[in-house]
Every structure is written in structure tokens, then in C-alpha cells.
Amino acid sequence: MNEKLHQELALIKGLEIGTVRIGTFSSVSIQWLPRLLKEYHDQFPLIETKLLDGNYHEIENWIVSGEADFGFVNVPTQEGLEVIPLKNDKMLCILPSNHVLREQSTIRLEQIVDLPFIMPVAGCDIEVQRIFSTVTDSIRFMYTTIG
Known part of the structure; x- marks a missing residue:
């Protein structure tokens, strides 16, 4: 799971300064993101990360509208979104x-x-x-x- 997320974050690695906006919900924010964001910040200290907390529908809409760069949702998602499965709970x-x-x-x-x-x-x-x-x-x- 971490490797897939790291691969996605690596796509942003060409960016040396800026903000990455992540659509998320509570359990991901609490359980997965603290360690991952620390590792990411250690590698890219000039890139700010902003978490947008919402439900699946809101997160999908934020991605479609460009308010979020990527997000965590449950599948299936609305048509047109690229999905990379990370974990089956x-x-x-x-x-x-x-x-x-x-x-x-x-x-x-x-x-x-x-x-x-x-x-x-x-x-x-x-x-x-x-x-x-x-x-x-x-x-x-x-x-x-x-x-």
C-alpha cells in the first residue's frame, strides 16, 4: 500500500516548491497519513501539504474541480477518475x-x-x-x- 502511494507522490517530485492538496477522511488522516506525510516532508521540505477532510462524494468533487490534487475514496467512484486501489479493509x-x-x-x-x-x-x-x-x-x- 505504501509503495503505491509513494509512487503517486513521486509524480509530484518534480515540483520543488508549492502545495499538494489531499482529499481525505478521518480514518485515513489518523491511521495512514501522519507517518507518510512526515516521510514526504523530510524529502520535500518546501512543499506544503494541505488536508481537505470530507466524505467520499466531497473528495471526488474536489478532485474533479481541482480543489484537491488527489484523494482517498471508496470504490467504485464516479466515472472519469483514475483509481489506484491501496487496501481492502x-x-x-x-x-x-x-x-x-x-x-x-x-x-x-x-x-x-x-x-x-x-x-x-x-x-x-x-x-x-x-x-x-x-x-x-x-x-x-x-x-x-x-x-
């Missing part, structure tokens, strides 16, 4: 320690479809909605802000 089910399903190594979607769960922020929930739509078309997703 597993979808995980995190349960309370006293939950009846906690001992199972595999949980079927049908077992949890009617249970309350924490939904990703609107716009970053595409994959969750796609997965749940395979079970039922009647699910209504509710969004709330915690904090």
Missing part, C-alpha cells in the same frame, strides 16, 4: 462483551440487521448501506452526532 462487527453473539467467530448479517449500530458519517457510509441492502431494502439509516 474487512468489515468488522464490534459487540459489547455481554452480547449473545460475542462467542461466534462468524456473524451473519441477518443476525444483526435489526440491532442498533453506529453508522459512519453520512457520505462515508456507502459500503455499509450497500452491504445492508443485500439483506433488506426497508432499512432506514439514522445519523447522529456523539459528543
Whole structure:
């Protein structure tokens, strides 16, 4: 994964001074970018990096409009964008320690479809909605802000 990202960043390497704008969302900003951006800044100290935090749809639009030079999104994307897959994430089910399903190594979607769960922020929930739509078309997703 890092090698693919480094290859993309290397395309910008001819640029000695300026700004690189990256469309990203929270988990990428927290988990991947700190180390990668430090390495990049060590190699190219005169290039400023700006992070634009948004959801998949916003990031795609920023790339199309030129507000972002590149970004991290979920596939599939809107037509016309070049996509380089970096990582396939597993979808995980995190349960309370006293939950009846906690001992199972595999949980079927049908077992949890009617249970309350924490939904990703609107716009970053595409994959969750796609997965749940395979079970039922009647699910209504509710969004709330915690904090």
C-alpha cells in the first residue's frame, strides 16, 4: 500500500516548491497519513501539504474541480477518475462483551440487521448501506452526532 502511494507522490517530485492538496477522511488522516506525510516532508521540505477532510462524494468533487490534487475514496467512484486501489479493509462487527453473539467467530448479517449500530458519517457510509441492502431494502439509516 505504501509503495503505491509513494509512487503517486513521486509524480509530484518534480515540483520543488508549492502545495499538494489531499482529499481525505478521518480514518485515513489518523491511521495512514501522519507517518507518510512526515516521510514526504523530510524529502520535500518546501512543499506544503494541505488536508481537505470530507466524505467520499466531497473528495471526488474536489478532485474533479481541482480543489484537491488527489484523494482517498471508496470504490467504485464516479466515472472519469483514475483509481489506484491501496487496501481492502474487512468489515468488522464490534459487540459489547455481554452480547449473545460475542462467542461466534462468524456473524451473519441477518443476525444483526435489526440491532442498533453506529453508522459512519453520512457520505462515508456507502459500503455499509450497500452491504445492508443485500439483506433488506426497508432499512432506514439514522445519523447522529456523539459528543
